[in-house]
Amino acid sequence: MTFGPHYSVGPILSTNVNASDVQTWINQSRDSLLFCNWTLVGSIASSGGTTGYELKSFPTSINAIRIRVKLFWSGLTTVLFGWPIVQIAIGDEDGNDYYSGDVITIRNDLGVKNLRLICGPHQFFFYYDTTLGPAGYASDSFNRNTAFAGAPYLFKGFTPGERAYWFQFNGRDFRSDLVPDNNTVFGFKINGIVRNGLYTDHSIIAPQLFSMRGAGLLGSTAFYDGNFPVVSPLLMLGLVSSSYACSIYDAIVVGCRFTTKTVTIADFHNWENLTLGGEVGTLFLATGSNLKFVVPGFAY
Amino acid sequence: MGLALAGGSVAVAAQVFTSSFLDGENYVQFIQHNLNSAGWNRAVLMAGISFTMAASILNSYLDLDGERYEIVDDDHPPVHGGNPVQNGGTVKATLQNLGGIVQAISLWTYVVGGPDGAGAFITFTLPDSGDIADDGNNRFCDVVPSGSVGLYDYSPDGVGTGRTWGGGYRVTSQIYSGTPLVLRIQTLNNNNLVTVKTDDELALFNGLVVTNDPLETWRIIANKYQFALFVPGNLSDGHFLFASHLYPATSFANYITGPTIAAPSHGKRLGLDSIAGNYYVSTPLSTYVSRNGLGTANQTPCLVIPGYGIGQTPIDKLGNPFNFDILRLDGNAIPFDAFIAVCRNNPASSSSETVRIIGWLWDALVYSAYKVADTTGFIDSNHAVCLFSQQGTTDNSCGSLMLLTEH
Numbered sequence: 001m002t003f004g005p006h007y008s009v010g011p012i013l014s015t016n017v018n019a020s021d022v023q024t025w026i027n028q029s030r031d032s033l034l035f036c037n038w039t040l041v042g043s044i045a046s047s048g049g050t051t052g053y054e055l056k057s058f059p060t061s062i063n064a065i066r067i068r069v070k071l072f073w074s075g076l077t078t079v080l081f082g083w084p085i086v087q088i089a090i091g092d093e094d095g096n097d098y099y100s101g102d103v104i105t106i107r108n109d110l111g112v113k114n115l116r117l118i119c120g121p122h123q124f125f126f127y128y129d130t131t132l133g134p135a136g137y138a139s140d141s142f143n144r145n146t147a148f149a150g151a152p153y154l155f156k157g158f159t160p161g162e163r164a165y166w167f168q169f170n171g172r173d174f175r176s177d178l179v180p181d182n183n184t185v186f187g188f189k190i191n192g193i194v195r196n197g198l199y200t201d202h203s204i205i206a207p208q209l210f211s212m213r214g215a216g217l218l219g220s221t222a223f224y225d226g227n228f229p230v231v232s233p234l235l236m237l238g239l240v241s242s243s244y245a246c247s248i249y250d251a252i253v254v255g256c257r258f259t260t261k262t263v264t265i266a267d268f269h270n271w272e273n274l275t276l277g278g279e280v281g282t283l284f285l286a287t288g289s290n291l292k293f294v295v296p297g298f299a300y
Numbered sequence: 301m302g303l304a305l306a307g308g309s310v311a312v313a314a315q316v317f318t319s320s321f322l323d324g325e326n327y328v329q330f331i332q333h334n335l336n337s338a339g340w341n342r343a344v345l346m347a348g349i350s351f352t353m354a355a356s357i358l359n360s361y362l363d364l365d366g367e368r369y370e371i372v373d374d375d376h377p378p379v380h381g382g383n384p385v386q387n388g389g390t391v392k393a394t395l396q397n398l399g400g401i402v403q404a405i406s407l408w409t410y411v412v413g414g415p416d417g418a419g420a421f422i423t424f425t426l427p428d429s430g431d432i433a434d435d436g437n438n439r440f441c442d443v444v445p446s447g448s449v450g451l452y453d454y455s456p457d458g459v460g461t462g463r464t465w466g467g468g469y470r471v472t473s474q475i476y477s478g479t480p481l482v483l484r485i486q487t488l489n490n491n492n493l494v495t496v497k498t499d500d501e502l503a504l505f506n507g508l509v510v511t512n513d514p515l516e517t518w519r520i521i522a523n524k525y526q527f528a529l530f531v532p533g534n535l536s537d538g539h540f541l542f543a544s545h546l547y548p549a550t551s552f553a554n555y556i557t558g559p560t561i562a563a564p565s566h567g568k569r570l571g572l573d574s575i576a577g578n579y580y581v582s583t584p585l586s587t588y589v590s591r592n593g594l595g596t597a598n599q600t601p602c603l604v605i606p607g608y609g610i611g612q613t614p615i616d617k618l619g620n621p622f623n624f625d626i627l628r629l630d631g632n633a634i635p636f637d638a639f640i641a642v643c644r645n646n647p648a649s650s651s652s653e654t655v656r657i658i659g660w661l662w663d664a665l666v667y668s669a670y671k672v673a674d675t676t677g678f679i680d681s682n683h684a685v686c687l688f689s690q691q692g693t694t695d696n697s698c699g700s701l702m703l704l705t706e707h
Binding site: 154155156190191210211212213214219221222223224225226229231234236240243244245246253 | 549550551553583598600602603604605606607624625626627628629630632634636637639641644654655656657658668
């Protein structure tokens with residue numbers, strides 16, 4: 001590929017977090033981000049006697065971008081069953097332009113619910129891995145399981161003060177496809193443009209990734225031997241009238257469909273597919289590196 | 301992978317030359333000379349002459365480059381002072397008789413038949429002896445009686461009088477893997493056209509238009525595996541040919557696209573599908589010639605670049621494909637591998653396969669933004685030129701193919 005992948009300096013954490021109890025989920029999520037060199041800003045109000053937290057990501061190597069995240073429970077519950085739905089809010093480094101999403105359903109009625117969490121110093125990905133069981137927690141109208149957010153890689157020189165972030169919540173996201181549809185909850189801040197909400201205004205470019213395909217075709221295109229090209233994720237943000245190409249850290253896009261959980265090793269990294277059943281491409285996340293750097297302060 | 305540089309450890313810089321032409325002979329020389337400079341091997345293809353009628357008319361004669369050959373038999377000895385060529389009773393037999401005479405005088409070797417005719421054609425060849433000034437390896441030729449002896453004469457010197465045609469060169473690319481690309485570059489019996497064809501004669505690209513216009517300047521950008529031939533500022537029919545022994549995806553692949561006389565529109569530089577006019581594909585699996593429009597839409601050769609794919613509900617997508625420039629925050633485009641994808645079998649046949657990536661274009665990248673064709677830019681700080689591009693449409697992505705002019 002002609003650019004990327006864009007690796008963070010780590011550490012990358014691939015783990016499970018307990019989503020059967022609000023405070024447990026908040027605490028384990030907080031600790032996971034702290035492990036990846038996020039900074040604790042402070043505790044925040046959270047419903048039901050729980051404590052929420054606000055954290056700030058580690059500065060990106062290009063543009064020193066940081067994002068803020070709030071993990072808390074507003075008291076929202078699902079209809080009929082009353083299961084808590086916890087919130088994640090994303091803002092910029094200064095705490096501006098926050099958007100709060102109702103993202104994770106907390107349940108334990110079928111047994112302990114666990115979510116996968118792959119996170120690094122600049123981003124995180126919560127999602128439900130059916131191999132963890134129980135199957136009844138798979139995403140549906142009652143089960144909210146996905147929340148992705150991060151500081152984008154911007155392809156430009158060092159300009160401190162840049163403010164940018166991206167996120168997707170609640171399904172119809174990179175877990176299911178590289179491109180959004182009307183059911184995708186999205187948000188971004190890029191070059192002063194802030195947009196968020198349900199993706200219904202198509203003059204906006206909600207976060208989406210490109211896959212390799214023929215210039216005149218609609219489908220992805222394989223190599224002669226049937227394998228598909230691997231590209232660095234090309235994350236598009238902005239407006240149709242003012243769009244910007246960025247990228248995602250510690251990730252690659254493979255130009256074909258994976259319908260089952262797939263792990264592989266390439267480029268001295270371990271990889272796992274986030275996208276499951278995507279029509280024309282699959283986002284793979286690095287779950288760890290085989291390279292052993294000895295850098296004080298970093299464990300990669 | 302990224303940029304496939306043709307130079308490598310034995311760096312042969314991209315060769316960029318420009319020239320205008322008065323005739324096809326001059327044009328052939330331009331192509332072969334510059335390919336040879338870029339690292340292609342060459343052999344000389346000498347005059348091609350049709351003897352279709354001469355063979356059946358006794359005492360007709362041919363003045364070929366200063367030597368006269370006269371068709372004779374026992375009852376018709378030479379009456380025009382020519383070297384006797386025995387009429388063998390058939391066209392082919394007469395041609396065979398010509399061989400010894402021609403060889404004795406000019407040391408030309410020859411092949412009866414091909415490349416353009418059936419049995420009534422003779423092609424002379426010589427090993428590479430360097431450039432031959434401006435005649436494209438054609439020779440002065442005069443046939444009597446004129447007008448009926450079947451001589452194909454490119455020049456309007458008079459009926460049956462002028463030069464032979466079909467002279468040119470066999471050029472062979474360097475080998476990266478597998479089989480090299482071997483082409484014949486020859487004049488046609490028309491002073492405005494040349495023929496580029498594969499040596500196996502499977503693919504014929506005879507639609508390049510050489511006008512007698514000194515203001516129309518041709519450019520060739522060549523390395524030891526590939527070349528692009530075009531007229532800066534002219535994107536129209538008959539003015540673009542691209543041939544490459546590609547950087548292979550998994551095994552060797554040769555690819556050519558360009559115009560024919562019948563379909564000059566397939567040799568133009570308008571849009572990213574300029575790479576898919578009339579085209580020739582050679583891989584270990586198959587070798588075939590086809591043209592854009594044969595087969596289904598997803599069987600047309602194409603560049604492969606990142607773009608929107610279809611989603612679960614395409615109508616809800618922002619736009620499919622992405623039909624505007626993809627720019628970084630600093631305003632620059634993003635470079636992509638110059639993959640080319642084609643069908644592994646001829647889509648004009650029963651194959652229903654979609655295109656697959658067979659390799660990379662050498663010294664090239666696809667930029668994610670529209671640039672006007674022929675404008676210059678940079679790849680890794682080296683000069684490059686936009687060969688062709690498009691702004692993006694409802695059924696095709698935007699992009700620009702940038703080709704290095706130095707490295």
